[in-house]
Amino acid sequence: MVLNETSILSRRNLLRWAVTSLAFCGFGKQAALAMARLRTAAEARELFIGTAVAADALRRDSSFKEAILAECSSLTPELSMKWAAAEPSRGRLELTDMDEIADFARFNGLAVYGHALLWHGSIPHWAEVMLREAPDWQHVRNHIATVMPRYGDVVRYWDVVNEPIDTGHREDGLRDSPFLRAFGSSYIERSLHDARVFSPRGRLMINEYGLEYDNQVERDRRYLFLKLIERLRSKNVPLDGIGLQAHLDLRKGTVFQNAIKEFLQEIEGFGLEVVVTELDVKEADYAASAEQRDTTVADETRRYLETVLDHANVKGVTTWGLSDRYSWLRVTDEELGAYKGAWKDGSGPGLNRGLPLDAMFMPKRMHAAMASTLAD
Numbered sequence: 578m579v580l581n582e583t584s585i586l587s588r589r590n591l592l593r594w595a596v597t598s599l600a601f602c603g604f605g606k607q608a609a610l611a612m613a614r615l616r617t618a619a620e621a622r623e624l625f626i627g628t629a630v631a632a633d634a635l636r637r638d639s640s641f642k643e644a645i646l647a648e649c650s651s652l653t654p655e656l657s658m659k660w661a662a663a664e665p666s667r668g669r670l671e672l673t674d675m676d677e678i679a680d681f682a683r684f685n686g687l688a689v690y691g692h693a694l695l696w697h698g699s700i701p702h703w704a705e706v707m708l709r710e711a712p713d714w715q716h717v718r719n720h721i722a723t724v725m726p727r728y729g730d731v732v733r734y735w736d737v738v739n740e741p742i743d744t745g746h747r748e749d750g751l752r753d754s755p756f757l758r759a760f761g762s763s764y765i766e767r768s769l770h771d772a773r774v775f776s777p778r779g780r781l782m783i784n785e786y787g788l789e790y791d792n793q794v795e796r797d798r799r800y801l802f803l804k805l806i807e808r809l810r811s812k813n814v815p816l817d818g819i820g821l822q823a824h825l826d827l828r829k830g831t832v833f834q835n836a837i838k839e840f841l842q843e844i845e846g847f848g849l850e851v852v853v854t855e856l857d858v859k860e861a862d863y864a865a866s867a868e869q870r871d872t873t874v875a876d877e878t879r880r881y882l883e884t885v886l887d888h889a890n891v892k893g894v895t896t897w898g899l900s901d902r903y904s905w906l907r908v909t910d911e912e913l914g915a916y917k918g919a920w921k922d923g924s925g926p927g928l929n930r931g932l933p934l935d936a937m938f939m940p941k942r943m944h945a946a947m948a949s950t951l952a953d
């Protein structure tokens with residue numbers, strides 16, 4: 578469906594009307610916003626909204642499935658598309674999990690966000706040996722050629738390269754990854770060119786983390802990422818956008834809105850699209866009350882999203898999990914040790930609370946913050 582400006586505006590008005598009416602009926606604005614589905618709020622702005630999923634959770638947890646269908650228009654495979662999962666031994670494809678996620682998406686009219694073709698964090702052992710001892714681009718190309726056409730009908734955005742930047746090592750800011758060691762810095766453009774061959778219409782992305790805070794490493798990473806993009810642009814490499822992972826971390830303070838804004842203006846200047854690809858919040862204070870923890874998480878989410886969503890080239894938001902039940906973020910043993918005695922009633926901190934739904938799939942303040950920021 579093609580949406581014109583009037584229909585988008587009227588959808589937004591409809592959403593505002595629904596929230597106001599619920600508030601009027603005594604629900605309170607927070608509760609009303611919590612009841613507004615993320616999908617409704619995102620679609621009012623023509624954004625997609627998604628979550629990362631692991632195939633086994635999708636398979637066995639019907640509450641998770643229901644929550645996805647209520648809240649999301651897109652799914653990102655948390656593991657199943659990565660090279661280590663897809664081709665654990667040379668030539669042996671393991672795409673059952675990925676096929677299941679793609680079929681679920683097709684059946685329910687959801688999109689899939691393709692994550693991730695080249696990532697140093699998920700190279701099968703055999704390929705690591707190949708990259709180290711007898712580098713052969715054909716194997717990388719085969720992986721791209723296997724995955725992209727198989728899911729091309731349901732995937733629009735592809736993380737072709739994930740996390741290529743590393744600060745404090747090389748002048749060009751590229752991570753000293755097995756791909757770089759095997760093929761030199763041109764591996765990035767090579768993979769984007771190949772991706773274009775196997776997905777002529779897909780949106781080709783580079784996905785990066787650690788771009789949000791006011792510290793030396795993240796300042797450097799923002800700068801080096803822009804430099805990489807500038808080089809790729811000057812060589813006409815097919816790159817359509819960037820993914821901002823957005824693993825927010827309250828231990829680092831609060832997001833540096835001005836720097837994010839400036840960074841996104843530069844990205845806009847390059848004519849690139851932006852997707853928030855892995856939003857979640859690592860907490861800093863597990864001893865506070867659940868209410869306080871949820872407020873802190875929600876406030877940080879709002880600060881981040883209002884900064885990012887101010888840019889017209891942003892196309893979607895994906896959280897790295899929908900419910901705390903399936904978050905990769907854990908309260909570590911070290912953190913538990915640091916808070917010794919904090920929970921006198923013996924309750925403990927429970928899970929990290931950095932996703933929109935709690936472990937029972939009930940919307941938290943982060944959900945309301947997302948719904949209201951999306952709706953604004």
Ligand code: G3I
Pocket residue numbers: 655656659698699739786822855905
């Ligand atoms: O399924 C096995 C289980 O059978 C085994 O007992 C257990 C022992 O460690 O491992 C389980 O697999 C783990 C899997 O997550 C499922 O929990 C893998 O070891 C572990 O490496 C894997 O981690 C994933 C990681 O990427 C590496 O692929 C995380 O779930 C996933 O959230 C994480 O996602 C990354 C993004 O792709 C890129 N950005 C950062 C983000 C978070 O690290």
